[in-house]
Amino acid sequence: MHNDELRRYLEFYQDLGVKTLYKRAAPAKPVTIVSPEPEPPTMIELPPLAPAGDSMAAIRADIGDCKRCRLCQQRNKIVFGSGNESARLVFVGEGPGADEDASGLPFVGRAGQLLTQMIEGTAAKEGIAIKRPDVYICNVVKCRPPENRAPEADEMEICGQFLSRQLLTISPKAICVLGATAAKALLNTKIGVTKMRGEWQKWRDIPVMVTYHPSYLLRQYNQNAKREAWEDLKKVLHFVYD
Numbered sequence: 001m002h003n004d005e006l007r008r009y010l011e012f013y014q015d016l017g018v019k020t021l022y023k024r025a026a027p028a029k030p031v032t033i034v035s036p037e038p039e040p041p042t043m044i045e046l047p048p049l050a051p052a053g054d055s056m057a058a059i060r061a062d063i064g065d066c067k068r069c070r071l072c073q074q075r076n077k078i079v080f081g082s083g084n085e086s087a088r089l090v091f092v093g094e095g096p097g098a099d100e101d102a103s104g105l106p107f108v109g110r111a112g113q114l115l116t117q118m119i120e121g122t123a124a125k126e127g128i129a130i131k132r133p134d135v136y137i138c139n140v141v142k143c144r145p146p147e148n149r150a151p152e153a154d155e156m157e158i159c160g161q162f163l164s165r166q167l168l169t170i171s172p173k174a175i176c177v178l179g180a181t182a183a184k185a186l187l188n189t190k191i192g193v194t195k196m197r198g199e200w201q202k203w204r205d206i207p208v209m210v211t212y213h214p215s216y217l218l219r220q221y222n223q224n225a226k227r228e229a230w231e232d233l234k235k236v237l238h239f240v241y242d
Contacts, residue, residue, distance in 0.1 A: 056085045059165050063142065069158045071143035071151075077104035081138030081166060088173045089240045091115070091137045092163070093213065094181040095151050101144035106137050111214035115178075118214070122233045128241045136170055138163065140185040156185045167206070173240045175206055176233070179213030197232055209236045 051058065060080055066072055079096040082105050091107075099109035107115050116132045123130045141151045141159040151159075163185075167175065177183050180193050186203050189196070193212055201208040211232035212225050 054165055054169050056166065056169055059162055059169065063162055066142070069143075069155045071141060071145060071155055071159075074146050075143035076101045078142045079104055079106050079139060079144075080142060081136060082106055083132070083136035084134050085136060085170060087134065087136040087170060089135045089176065089236065090167060090170055090172045090174075091119075091135060091176045091178060092167075092182050092186060093137070093139045093178045095139045095141040096144040097148055097215075098144065106139055107214070110218060114214040114217060118230065118233055122230060123237055123241075126234060126237060128237050130237075130241065136166075136172070138166055140182050150181050151185075156181075160185055167203070172206065174236055175203060175208045176236050177208055177210045179216065182213075183210045197228060198235070207239070 063078060063080065066078060075096075079100045093107060096106065097109050097111070099112070100106055106112070115137075119130070119132050119135065122128075140156050140163055142162065143159075145151050145155070175186070177186055183189060183191075183193065183196060187201055187208065187210070193210055196210040197212065198209075201210060209232055212222075212229045216222060217226050217229055
């Protein structure tokens, strides 16, 4: 079994809350006894999905000048993430766009400006004293997909190991997932945002709120979605900071 395949199995079982796997010992050579007793199973501890004593600096170093998937071919800069690395709230988007690819920072284009307004505007109205630098913001994939297409499954899987390590290292009180692609990557679901939003989900043991991606909210015909996204964000902020 290849390492990537083994990691997928381990992630699946750990998501189910399984902490140990049991491996039955090889059967003994046949002997002439009437009722042979089976060997007792051997308990195998599941290895951790992140290195012991992991840190954001170690994750950055491990990514390096990443060439693990095809997204490296046209990227300008790797977009690792930004904000408070001890944040109580993390936002996870889909992937970098052109502005992010140029700057190396997540959510700095029009969608990012709207996200900043949402975070700071909602916090101010609700009497919560936070600004964008107080949260952490990152994406499922760290390199810009060509023509801003959605990341493909293998790309999200390869880059997902680093996202998982980021989230485990920060260990926030909650995660706000922006858009269907990020929800699929983090929660392994095909359910649309409209059906998932407003209700708490779980990644590992961390509460997750799924809401609309800011780029979706920029479209003029999505006025109702804007109101719903602000409601979702208000719920998240009060849960985290009250």
